[in-house]
Amino acid sequence: MRKHRQLWGVIILATLMLQARAQKEPIKVTDLLKIRTVGEVRLNKEGTKAVFTLTSIEPETDPKASKWDYKYVTQLYLVPTDASAGPRPLTTRESATQPAWSPDGRQLAFVRNTDGKPQIFLLNLDGGGEPQQLTHFHYGASSPKWSPDGKEILFSARIGLKDLLKDSILNPAHSHPAWPMEQAGIAKVANSSVAKPNPDGTLDEIRAYLDNDATDRKAKVVTKLNFQDEMEVNPDMTFTQWFVQKVQQSPITPTAVTTGFYNYNNVDYTPDGAKLIIVAHLDSTEHPDRALESEIFIADRDGSHLKKLLGEKDKVFNNPRVSPDGKLLAYTVSPTSFVSVPQLYITPLANLIAANATAANATATNATATSTAATPTLIPFDRAAGGFTWTADNQYLYFTAQSNGGAPLYRANVSTKKIDQLSDYNSGTLNFDLQGNHLVFSRTELSDPSELLTANAHMQNTKLLTAFNGEWLEHRALSQPEKHSFKNNIGETIEYWVMKPIGYTPGRQYPLLLDIHGGPSAMWGPGEASMWLEFQFFCAKGYGVVYCNPRGSGGYGLDFLRANVKDWGTGPTSDVLTALDKAVAEGWADTGKLVVSGGSYAGYLTAWIVGHDHRFKAACAQRGVYDLATFFGEGNAWRLVPNYFGGYPWEPETKAILQEESPITYVAGITTPLIIFHGENDRRTGFVQGEMLYRSLKVLGRPVEYVRHPGATHEITRSGDNRQRIDQMLRTWEFFERYIQH
Numbered sequence: 001m002r003k004h005r006q007l008w009g010v011i012i013l014a015t016l017m018l019q020a021r022a023q024k025e026p027i028k029v030t031d032l033l034k035i036r037t038v039g040e041v042r043l044n045k046e047g048t049k050a051v052f053t054l055t056s057i058e059p060e061t062d063p064k065a066s067k068w069d070y071k072y073v074t075q076l077y078l079v080p081t082d083a084s085a086g087p088r089p090l091t092t093r094e095s096a097t098q099p100a101w102s103p104d105g106r107q108l109a110f111v112r113n114t115d116g117k118p119q120i121f122l123l124n125l126d127g128g129g130e131p132q133q134l135t136h137f138h139y140g141a142s143s144p145k146w147s148p149d150g151k152e153i154l155f156s157a158r159i160g161l162k163d164l165l166k167d168s169i170l171n172p173a174h175s176h177p178a179w180p181m182e183q184a185g186i187a188k189v190a191n192s193s194v195a196k197p198n199p200d201g202t203l204d205e206i207r208a209y210l211d212n213d214a215t216d217r218k219a220k221v222v223t224k225l226n227f228q229d230e231m232e233v234n235p236d237m238t239f240t241q242w243f244v245q246k247v248q249q250s251p252i253t254p255t256a257v258t259t260g261f262y263n264y265n266n267v268d269y270t271p272d273g274a275k276l277i278i279v280a281h282l283d284s285t286e287h288p289d290r291a292l293e294s295e296i297f298i299a300d301r302d303g304s305h306l307k308k309l310l311g312e313k314d315k316v317f318n319n320p321r322v323s324p325d326g327k328l329l330a331y332t333v334s335p336t337s338f339v340s341v342p343q344l345y346i347t348p349l350a351n352l353i354a355a356n357a358t359a360a361n362a363t364a365t366n367a368t369a370t371s372t373a374a375t376p377t378l379i380p381f382d383r384a385a386g387g388f389t390w391t392a393d394n395q396y397l398y399f400t401a402q403s404n405g406g407a408p409l410y411r412a413n414v415s416t417k418k419i420d421q422l423s424d425y426n427s428g429t430l431n432f433d434l435q436g437n438h439l440v441f442s443r444t445e446l447s448d449p450s451e452l453l454t455a456n457a458h459m460q461n462t463k464l465l466t467a468f469n470g471e472w473l474e475h476r477a478l479s480q481p482e483k484h485s486f487k488n489n490i491g492e493t494i495e496y497w498v499m500k501p502i503g504y505t506p507g508r509q510y511p512l513l514l515d516i517h518g519g520p521s522a523m524w525g526p527g528e529a530s531m532w533l534e535f536q537f538f539c540a541k542g543y544g545v546v547y548c549n550p551r552g553s554g555g556y557g558l559d560f561l562r563a564n565v566k567d568w569g570t571g572p573t574s575d576v577l578t579a580l581d582k583a584v585a586e587g588w589a590d591t592g593k594l595v596v597s598g599g600s601y602a603g604y605l606t607a608w609i610v611g612h613d614h615r616f617k618a619a620c621a622q623r624g625v626y627d628l629a630t631f632f633g634e635g636n637a638w639r640l641v642p643n644y645f646g647g648y649p650w651e652p653e654t655k656a657i658l659q660e661e662s663p664i665t666y667v668a669g670i671t672t673p674l675i676i677f678h679g680e681n682d683r684r685t686g687f688v689q690g691e692m693l694y695r696s697l698k699v700l701g702r703p704v705e706y707v708r709h710p711g712a713t714h715e716i717t718r719s720g721d722n723r724q725r726i727d728q729m730l731r732t733w734e735f736f737e738r739y740i741q742h
Contacts, residue, residue: 024477026502026540029726031476032533033057033070036468037450038442040098041431043081044105047438051078051090051099051108052431052452054468057722070722076110076123081438081454083463090123091131100144100153109134109144109153118142120155120245135245137254139163147301148273152244154257161237161261170241170256177261178284183223225289228636228683230713237288242267242278242303257303265294270322274301277320277329292336296320296329298353309352318342321388321397322349328414330388330397338643339521339565341384341558346397346414347376379412381419382557389434391457400429402555405483405495405525409441409459422459428527440465444529446480448473477502479539481526486582488551488575492560496548496579497525500588502540511593511740512544514580514616518600518623520564520572523555524548530718534729541733543595546583550575565644568601568661569608576605577613592617595736599623599677599717600685604663607693610674611666617739620732622677623714625685626667626693628658634686667696673703675735677728679712679720707731 039053053074060069074095079087090096090108098111108123114133117140121131135141139157146153164171181187195202197209213219214235222235240263243254257276258264266279278297281288295311296318310317310331319342320331329349332342383401390397397412406425409432412418423429430450432441439455448469455462481497488494501510515535517524524531524547535545549555550572552564564572584591596619598606603624610619625631629649632641645661647654659665674697678690687708694706709716709724716724 024475026477027533027536028540029537029729031472032726032729033722034469034472035449035533037529038452038466038468039074039431041433041440041442041452042099042101043433043435043438043440044101045103045435046105047435048081049078049105050081050433050440050452050454050465051076051101052087052440052442053077053097053099054087066723068723072719072722076108077466078125079452079465081440081465083454083465087452087466096121096131098142098144100146102146103148103150109146111142111144120144120153122247134247135254137243137245141243141245141254145268147244147269148271150247152246154242154244154267154269154276155254156240156242156264156267158238159241161239164239164261169253170259179261179287180285181223182225182287225287226636228634230636230683230715231681232683239263239288240265244302255302257299257301259303261288263288265318266320268320269301270298271324271326275299276301276303277322278306279318279320292316294318296331298356307353307356309349309356316342319386319388321390323390323394324392325394328394330390332385338639339562341382341561344379344381344385344399344412345376346379377414377417379417379419381410381412384554385410387432389432391434392436398432398434400432402428402523402528404555405497405523405549406527408527426526428529430529444527444532446526447478449529449532476536477540478536479545481535484579484582486578488571488578490551490563490571492551492556492563494548494550494575494579495525496546496582498583498586499535499539499545501542501544503542504544504588506588509588509590509593510542510544511595511736512546512580512583512589513538513736514576514594514596515545515547516576516596516598516602516605517547517549517553518598518602519554520552520568520601520605521554521561522601523553525555534717537729538733543736544583544589546579548576548579566646566657566661568604568644569663572605573609573612577609591615593740595619595740597622597732600714601625603676603685607663607670607674608666610672611663611669614671616672618673618675618736620675620677620735621690621693622717622728623679623682623685624663624676624689624693626662626689627664628662629655630692631686631689634688635684637684664692664696667693668700670697670700670702673735673739675705675707675732677707677709677731679709679714679716681711682714682716684714705735 037055041052043050054077055072055074057070058073060071074097076090076096076099077087078090094112096110096112100109106126109120111118112121119133120135120141122134123131139159141155141157143156144153195204195208197212198205199209214221220233220235227233242258242264243256245254262280262282264280268277276299279294281291281294283291294316296309297306298309299306314336316334318332320329322329328346330346332344334340334342383403385399385401387400388397395414399410400407404425407428408421408423409429411420427443427445430442437457439457442452444450452466453462454465479499479502481499483497485493485495538545594616596606596616599622603621606619606621607626632638632649645654645657649655649658676690676694678687697704712720712724
């Protein structure tokens with residue numbers, strides 16, 4: 001009898017679990033507005049407290065906005081790392097970003113916009129109270145970094161060329177760039193004219209009139225090579241410079257630690273605070289737009305006595321991190337080509353300084369330099385590593401890297417060069433910090449797009465510190481991706497994931513969406529957060545989803561990354577269609593209801609596919625490149641052309657390749673119904689790409705629809721206007737339904 005009661009208990013429990021699962025709702029498109037995202041993460045020196053940013057989506061408060069409009073808001077939160085209490089907000093109202101602990105752990109510096117400029121604020125954690133504005137710099141202030149003694153804060157600011165030329169403090173000699181200006185017929189920037197603007201006057205007066213037109217934005221005069229930013233044609237040159245602000249002397253004007261008409265990509269203190277480590281390219285003979293290299297320098301704390309430590313023509317030296325004892329320097333090196341994986345090196349800092357001194361002395365005495373630098377230690381790792389953090393004992397270097405569909409946390413042993421993978425491929429470690437045995441990190445995974453967790457230095461004994469998305473996700477049914485792989489025709493292993501529709505029932509057949517990632521060097525997988533909701537949305541609408549990382553994707557090493565050089569179309573198409581075929585072979589997909597979608601490079605590949613293959617009922621191409629020759633002129637990512645195709649559109653060999661590899665060449669073969677999306681301010685690929693494809697198909701009489709989103713950039717689906725993000729998902733699904741329902 002007792003056994004029967006136990007059996008009935010098990011049956012009842014199983015029934016209740018099934019009922020609970022059945023009561024869960026599918027993901028809704030408006031769940032996009034519920035996702036809260038953990039961003040930057042910083043630990044105090046003891047590792048007992050973590051401050052982090054949290055981005056939420058809230059109703060727009062502008063009285064002119066519609067009830068459907070929503071905005072992003074980012075605030076700072078504090079949480080104990082022993083999980084003894086939940087997170088509490090430190091800031092409210094205006095967004096707050098870029099938190100930095102003071103060395104004594106009693107204050108936080110952070111950045112907030114005020115009067116249209118970013119400025120640094122200080123928050124006292126002992127006595128509470130409102131944050132106090134530290135900087136009032138007319139150029140703005142970002143990227144705050146405390147000096148190790150806590151007396152000053154290092155920060156960056158963007159300064160326009162015209163401002164820098166006339167700034168009597170930053171440019172007291174009123175000097176001009178030594179590098180060529182590249183303005184037709186003018187060798188250097190002219191001094192400010194004293195002539196009065198007069199359209200009917202002398203040549204100088206007419207030039208003053210024309211300058212006035214440019215100042216008033218009646219004309220944009222473009223003379224530089226890189227003239228497109230993310231939103232518009234931008235003829236102005238700006239430079240990143242770095243400054244220090246005394247913490248106890250606000251609002252005294254900050255002091256510059258970098259000078260000249262150059263971009264200083266990063267500046268930070270050495271652990272003892274005596275020196276600065278600087279990343280920049282300082283070449284007086286080359287226009288900054290043509291300079292792709294970067295070097296690593298060291299300088300005194302005030303920016304004086306600048307010395308180059310590492311640099312080489314056609315190389316990018318980047319991501320320097322000095323060990324806590326000041327003895328070792330970790331950094332990455334890569335060629336200037338985009339199609340590369342940076343290599344990680346570690347070398348004694350003193351040897352680099354000594355080698356620099358030896359070389360300088362040899363140059364001064366016209367002697368032959370003998371390098372005293374030890375050979376840098378290469379840490380073998382065929383992935384793009386970043387976020388380097390040393391352990392306090394100087395023995396390990398932690399970092400993250402996208403790999404095989406995830407973004408694991410890794411740890412390199414400096415002595416043995418052995419690398420340990422601390423997390424798996426089914427999640428993504430997006431940001432982290434480490435102090436002693438305390439590790440905190442933000443993570444995206446199958447069950448939750450973003451939370452903050454804590455663990456020990458081995459990434460064991462993991463605990464959740466937040467549950468920002470858990471409450472609403474508890475009531476949602478989610479589709480779990482199933483991972484598979486195959487060998488393609490060049491021997492590369494292609495990984496792909498299949499997601500079944502919510503409510504999947506064996507024996508039934510369902511529509512299947514082939515979704516493709518962009519880049520082309522991007523990577524998708526369970527550890528990549530950008531498509532989390534969109535995948536679930538289509539599964540909730542009764543579609544299966546299949547996606548893969550075709551040749552040319554990041555996260556699989558250099559050879560895999562370069563496998564699509566001069567082959568953007570045929571090879572990657574073979575990979576994604578093979579993944580589709582294998583998903584169809586499982587037997588549950590309706591081959592009469594296949595659809596395909598992709599954005600950016602994947603917009604390109606979607607158009608390529610439907611120009612060569614007619615199995616799809618409908619297709620969606622977003623923000624794509626369709627004519628590689630014109631993309632070279634209208635996209636700010638134009639360097640993809642020489643990097644992937646080996647030359648320029650006017651060179652006969654390259655011209656032939658670009659025509660062969662452009663989807664527009666095959667537009668007459670497109671009969672699949674196609675919806676095309678493009679943001680009106682997308683300058684990365686150029687919105688004329690979408691117009692050209694649309695008009696061609698319209699002239700041909702093919703079923704096509706073109707959607708332009710006003711004000712949208714290339715980032716519309718990731719960080720764009722939330723109403724437009726929802727609009728694009730719904731329009732894509734609605735367009736598919738027109739043909740799926742036939």
